[in-house]
Each structure stands twice: as C-alpha cells, then as structure tokens.
Amino acid sequence: MNLLSSFRVTQEPLFKQVANTVEKMIHDGVLRPGERTPSLRAVCDQHGVSMSTAVQAFVELESRGLVEPRHKSGFFVKAPPKVIMDLPGPPRVPMSGSLGNRHASLFDAVVAGNVIALGGAVPSPEILPTAKLNRMLSEKARNAGARGVMYDLPPGSEMLRRQISKRMTKGGAVVAPADIITTCGATEALMLCLRAVTKPGDVVAVETPTYFGILHVLEALALRALEIPTDARTGLRLDVLESVLKNQPVNACIVLPAFSNPLGASMPDDAKQRLVGMLKAREIPLIEDDVFGELPFGPKRGRTCKSFDDSGLVLFCSSFSKTLAPGYRVGWVVPGRYYHAVRIAKLTHTMATATLPELAIASFLADGGYDHWLRSARAIYKMNVMRMRRAILEEFPAGTTVTTPQGGFLVWVTMPVTVNALELYDRALAKGISIAPGQLFSLEPRYANCIRISCGEPWSPRIEGAVRTLGSLAKRQVK
Missing domain, CATH: 3.40.640.10 (Type I PLP-dependent aspartate aminotransferase-like (Major domain))
Known part of the structure; x- marks a missing residue:
C-alpha cells in the first residue's frame, strides 16, 4: 500500500494526515530541531497531494508548535521548550525478559549522552588517541x-x-x-x-x-x-x-x-x-x-x-x-x-x-607509537581502578567487596545480599548513572547482589559523585 492510499482510507482531512506524518518524523528524531523540513513541492510529490493541501499541512504543524517558517527558506523544526531537569527516562528496552533484552537495555543507557556511563565496558574517547x-x-x-x-x-x-x-x-x-x-x-x-x-x-x-x-x-x-x-x-x-x-x-x-x-x-x-x-x-x-x-x-x-x-x-x-x-x-x-x-x-x-x-x-x-600509547593508557586505568575501588569501599554499604584486577578497567562489586542489582540499576538510571547488574553475567539466577563498574572514564568529581550516589542508593536496600 502506498502513502497516498494509506491516507485516503481514513476520514481525517488529507492535510491533517500529511501533518501527522511529518509530526511523527519529528517525534521519531528523523527531523531534528533546527533542521529544514521537506519542501512543499517534495511533500506534494511524496504524498500525491495538491500544493494547497501541503500548505494547509504546514499551517497545521505551525499551529501545533512543531515548525516555523523562515523567509525564503521554507519551514524548519522548532526546538522544544527547554526543560529544567535533563535526566534520562527509562531505557527503551526493559531490563527484563531475554538476555538480548537486557543486553539492549544496558546499551540504551550507555549511549544516552546525559548518562554517567559506568555500565558499559567502553573506554572514554578522552583517554583514547x-x-x-x-x-x-x-x-x-x-x-x-x-x-x-x-x-x-x-x-x-x-x-x-x-x-x-x-x-x-x-x-x-x-x-x-x-x-x-x-x-x-x-x-x-x-x-x-x-x-x-x-x-x-x-x-x-x-x-x-x-x-x-x-x-x-x-x-x-x-x-x-x-x-x-x-x-x-x-x-x-x-x-x-x-x-x-x-x-x-x-x-x-x-x-x-x-x-x-x-x-x-x-x-x-x-x-x-x-x-x-x-x-x-x-x-x-x-x-x-x-x-x-x-x-x-x-x-x-x-x-x-x-x-x-x-x-x-x-x-x-x-x-x-x-x-x-x-x-x-x-x-x-x-x-x-x-x-x-x-x-x-x-x-x-x-x-x-x-x-x-x-x-x-x-x-x-x-x-x-602504539606501545607508547599503551603505557600511558595502562597507567591511567591502573589509577582509575585504584580510585574506584577506594571510593566504592568508602561509600557502599558495610560488607561490600571489590575485585582487585591486575589489568583492564573493570571491577566487580559484591554487595550485601539484601541489595538487588536490578533495582539499583533502575534507581541509578533515574539519577543519570548507568551500571551493569550482575544478573546479566549468567544464565542462572546468580549475582543478584553484584554489579560491574567500568573505570574507562577519566576520574573526576563527576565520577566521584556518581559513586557516592550509587553507594547511597545501595545503602537504602540494606536491612
């Protein structure tokens, strides 16, 4: 079924159907704030509608606050109103169900630009050459x-x-x-x-x-x-x-x-x-x-x-x-x-x-100079791991243990048994912090009180604050 025939099976006016299609493109991120929308002529060709219908559609989009006209340049997507808090919502894929779902959920959090990414085993571009x-x-x-x-x-x-x-x-x-x-x-x-x-x-x-x-x-x-x-x-x-x-x-x-x-x-x-x-x-x-x-x-x-x-x-x-x-x-x-x-x-x-x-x-x-670069990276990761271990042991509930790796940039944290890593994951994500819950690392119901933390980001007050927040959230689960 082409776009034209899909439009005309409904009772809604054609111009609104066209407007709805463009609105969906904006909400889905196909058209981003500040970008030019398809021209009126392109809309006519794509949807098989008249120029007057296309004009009505963009008047409708303007009334919805989604686009704005610019003199001799066409229509552009309006920036949304600025929000006070820019914290992430829940991941698109729930951290439940199949292993594939959990895997996807973790990476949804990792790629979010406003999240402190302690969950993925990914080195920071600030450290890489x-x-x-x-x-x-x-x-x-x-x-x-x-x-x-x-x-x-x-x-x-x-x-x-x-x-x-x-x-x-x-x-x-x-x-x-x-x-x-x-x-x-x-x-x-x-x-x-x-x-x-x-x-x-x-x-x-x-x-x-x-x-x-x-x-x-x-x-x-x-x-x-x-x-x-x-x-x-x-x-x-x-x-x-x-x-x-x-x-x-x-x-x-x-x-x-x-x-x-x-x-x-x-x-x-x-x-x-x-x-x-x-x-x-x-x-x-x-x-x-x-x-x-x-x-x-x-x-x-x-x-x-x-x-x-x-x-x-x-x-x-x-x-x-x-x-x-x-x-x-x-x-x-x-x-x-x-x-x-x-x-x-x-x-x-x-x-x-x-x-x-x-x-x-x-x-x-x-x-x-790969070997020279590696020597520098190893020193950074060694210091990051040392700082991360110290911060976790200071901020997390009593009884928490942390592995002491001799390389890489990952640590494994085992918390008191009353702490549920999936619950901690959800609460941490609401605070803008991603972690990797232990349940990801086995097909059996194991490691429910464990998390993996990445030390692949440069150490900073922001990272230190995130560890402090994680520790506080974990302490709330201790009975």
Missing part, C-alpha cells in the same frame, strides 16, 4: 583511492595482519599473517568461531560470571552454556572443569584468561598451559577472548593460551575496541585448524571488515 587516529583515517580516505571504497574480503588487510602478527609475539604466539582473519570486532570473531566448531544444541563451557555478550551469542546460535566457577584472581577453576569433562560431553570452551570481563581475573601462564593440554587431550576447541590482553598494569603482558597451542585447537580472538577505537569495529581471529570454516562463516556473516578503519589502525600500529 582519538585525534591521532582520526587524522590517520582521514589520510587513508584521501589517498586510498578506489581501494578505500571496495570490499576488503577475508582474510582482510594484509598490512594490518602483518602488524597483528608482530603484536602477537608479545604474548608468546608466533602467528603468520596468513593465519589471521580480520573481523568486525571481537564479538563477531567469537560468533564465527562458534559457528565453525559447534552446531545447535552443543554444549559450550564458559566462565561464570562471564561477559554477557558471550551468553547472548550462545543464545543466538542455540547453544547450551555450561557455567564453570571462576576465581576472582586466577580465572577459570580448572579443577572444576576437569571434573566436569570426565562426566559429560563438552563441544567447545570459551575463556577470557587476561583480565576477564567482568571480574578482571588473570589466569597464570602455567594454568593456561594446563588448560590447553587438558582440552587437547579430549580434542575440544578452545576459544580464547583476549580483548583486554594488551592492558596489564605490570611491565609486560602474560602469555596467551594460543602460545601453548601445537595442535591448532585454540581459536584466538581479539580487537582494538578496548585499546584504540571501539567505533572502528576492527578485530581479528586466529582460527588454527578451523581457518577455512571461519573464513566461510565470515563471508556469509558480514562478508568483509571495513577497509578504511583497518588501514588507519595498521598505520597507527606501524607509525603511531
């Missing part, structure tokens, strides 16, 4: 020619893969550029790996608590999560995993051995080697998520699980989202023996990774 990266992106756009607008089909940019290959030696893994496939961030890398090594209904062992994005991917692929307890300092409990493997089938395992999300746990190198050997003996693929691996607080990073892999069973995933540019969406995977399956999955999933962001990051790694 934003200006330098964007200059490099502009330079690539000017000089790439036709290459810049064409698909960069898998395996992706050869220049970037060579730089990644060099970086991976710092974690002990010797990987050829030909072994690497670039991806649209680490989440896509994880999804491609799971598609390559599992089928619907398979069992995947994961840490608990674990990054909710992993659980969401498992849900989307109809895979069953087997949650293995995790130590807050040393990561996955290998004794529990070994016991589980003796008693039931497991088709794959996902770990975050370096400064895990949400705990910030760091698996010792000997434990990584033991894990790789344990799974190799049973021919179980290991998917290693290393997105925080480049952010240790110490002088050097630990080894990767991939560095102990001599059978091709370890599928290594990472990205530049936590270190350089979340919005560039550039990640990579080293799929080992599953290379061809992952490459085919990439072709059918997103076909290619964006060319210009790949080239910009490759240039930054080659010429932009």
